[in-house]
Amino acid sequence: MTEIVIFGLVWIALSLAADLGLSQIKSHTMYFIISRQGHLAEDAFNFLAAFLIPVAIFVALFLVYTLIRFRASNGDAVRSRQQTVQNKLFVTVWVALSFALNILFWLHPTAADLETMFRRDFLANNRHDLVVDVTARQWEWIFSLPQYHITQAVNRQGLDALTLPVGRRVEFVLRSYDPFHSYDVQAAVIHSFWVPAFGIKEDVVPGETRYEFVTPTRTASYATNPMVRVQCAEVCGPGHAWMEAPLSVVSGPAFDAWVKREQKRQQG
Numbered sequence: 584m585t586e587i588v589i590f591g592l593v594w595i596a597l598s599l600a601a602d603l604g605l606s607q608i609k610s611h612t613m614y615f616i617i618s619r620q621g622h623l624a625e626d627a628f629n630f631l632a633a634f635l636i637p638v639a640i641f642v643a644l645f646l647v648y649t650l651i652r653f654r655a656s657n658g659d660a661v662r663s664r665q666q667t668v669q670n671k672l673f674v675t676v677w678v679a680l681s682f683a684l685n686i687l688f689w690l691h692p693t694a695a696d697l698e699t700m701f702r703r704d705f706l707a708n709n710r711h712d713l714v715v716d717v718t719a720r721q722w723e724w725i726f727s728l729p730q731y732h733i734t735q736a737v738n739r740q741g742l743d744a745l746t747l748p749v750g751r752r753v754e755f756v757l758r759s760y761d762p763f764h765s766y767d768v769q770a771a772v773i774h775s776f777w778v779p780a781f782g783i784k785e786d787v788v789p790g791e792t793r794y795e796f797v798t799p800t801r802t803a804s805y806a807t808n809p810m811v812r813v814q815c816a817e818v819c820g821p822g823h824a825w826m827e828a829p830l831s832v833v834s835g836p837a838f839d840a841w842v843k844r845e846q847k848r849q850q851g
């Protein structure tokens with residue numbers, strides 16, 4: 584009995600410490616999430632980690648504790664400890680708990696969050712949605728905003744850059760082809776559209792059109808956090824690692840001003 588109490592106390596202490604440690608690490612380094620879709624994934628991860636850290640620690644601790652506590656010392660060979668082959672209570676509780684945890688994870692967050700995402704994404708298109716055509720080529724992201732007649736959005740240095748308004752639903756239309764070299768579509772390669780701060784990633788496949796939906800929740804820019812960028816996440820050739828573009832999420836008025844500037848630049 585003492586054995587179980589000691590083990591239980593050590594397990595609870597380690598689990599609490601690890602859960603606390605993780606919450607410290609991730610609030611400082613792991614996350615910088617600025618979209619509704621990203622927050623959904625972040626909450627799911629937090630929920631799963633809170634449950635699974637104690638499970639992982641239980642398994643590891645069981646092994647280490649048993650190795651140390653029940654090791655054979657000199658002379659033990661003669662009077663070996665009593666060994667138990669089976670513990671029905673332990674097995675029943677272990678199987679029942681595993682089953683319950685799996686059912687819980689299947690319902691929440693998996694099924695519940697998928698439902699939320701589908702409801703948000705596939706609702707009848709809102710005419711206020713901002714459509715961004717994203718073209719992936721070796722090795723560049725090209726952003727067009729057809730509603731504003733902007734064919735290639737760039738920053739002040741003339742490099743491809745994405746600027747979005749906060750709080751508006753954005754629909755990304757993703758395609759992989761090279762508008763500058765109209766060769767066979769079969770020659771294009773697979774890229775992957777990844778925006779770490781939005782918590783979304785989608786393969787961009789030649790000959791296919793794919794969609795991603797995002798609602799930015801706060802203003803941010805690549806200048807202050809490198810997570811705020813578009814990055815290719817599928818090896819696509821020698822230029823893959825540099826296939827990235829800065830992202831800025833700005834206020835509504837700032838976005839309108841940016842649109843005017845871009846339109847003027849394109850005409851001039």
Ligand SMILES: [Cu+2]
Pocket residue numbers: 774775815816817818819820823824826
């Ligand atoms: Cu790539």
